[in-house]
Amino acid sequence: MRLKDKRILISAAGQGIGRASAIACAAEGASVIAVDIDAGKMTDLPEVSGGRIETRQLDVRDADAIAGMAADLPPLDGLFNCAGFVHHGTVLEISEEDWAFSLDLNVTSMYRMLRAFLPGMLSRAEETGGVAVLNMASMAGSIKGFPNRTAYGATKAAVIGLTKGVAADFVKQGLRCNALCPGTVDTPSLRGRIASAADPVQAEKDFIARQPMGRLATVDDITPLVVYLLSDESRFVTGQAMLVDGGVTI
Incomplete structure (x- = not known):
């Protein structure tokens, strides 16, 4: 049980990588607080995890709600900021409203979560010797440029900068902070x-074609690294942008 006795909060746990990570962490012994703006997507998580996952509704753009939850919960051992949005378009096609939304959800929400939960985590680190933060970045944009990903790439690059800053500020206090950079999942x-593309069949082929391994990643390709970075196995790893990209950036 690699996460035994650890309390871990995961955002955007209603679907995709967030949901799979909540289940994987619970399977490794963690007590997981799974949050999502749509609580209805998480109704089965307590049952599928044998009661190791607690679900709560949370809008990570709501600073007051985040602060209230942080005050209500015991200090965390791990925090996975997974919430995010992929905007499609070039810099000439991004409205100021779209830009502001991407920045708020993909970057500022992590700032809010860190501001709220970090004080308790630092006190927890004094007791246990270490706590971990994991921020969702991406291979697309932040590591390698892709067409029509300007807003997404800019925000995910900012996530890496945020991650390195937090890692540097608190490394001596037992806090590790890393960024996860998946390929196309x-x-x-x-x-x-894919469904919203003009030609969905071709769109899926294009997504697969940019993966050298010849397939899309599954969430199960990503969760082992999530568990590792939230566990004590990665106790000497901090400030890193960790790629799981199927060879895109070889």
Whole structure:
């Protein structure tokens, strides 16, 4: 049980990588607080986890709600900021409203979560010797440029900068902070983008074609690294942008 006795909060746990990570962490012994703006997507999580997952509704753009939850919960051992949005378009096609939304959800929400939960985590680190934060970045944009991913790439690059800053500020206090950079993962979010394309069949082929391994990642390709980075096995790893991209950036 690699996460035994650890209390871990995971955002965007209603679907995709967030949901799979909540289940994987619970299977490794963690007590998971799974949050999502749509609580209805998480109703089965307590049952499928044998009661190791507690679900709560949370809008990570709501600073007051985040602060209230942080005050209500005991200090965390792990925090996975997974919530995010993929905007499609070039810099000439991004409205100021779209830009502001992407920045708020993909970056500022992590700032809010860190501001609220970090004080308790630092006190917890004094007791246990270490706590871990994991922020969702991406291979797309932040590591390698892709067409029509300007807003997404800019925000995910900012996530890496945020991650390194937090890691540097608190490394001596027992806090590790890393960023996860997946390749193209077969999630409901991706399926929605494929379905909205002018030619969905070709869109899926294009997504697969940019993966050298010849397939999309599954959430099960990603969760082992999530567990590792939230566990004590990664106790000497901090400030890193960790790629799980199927060879895109070889």
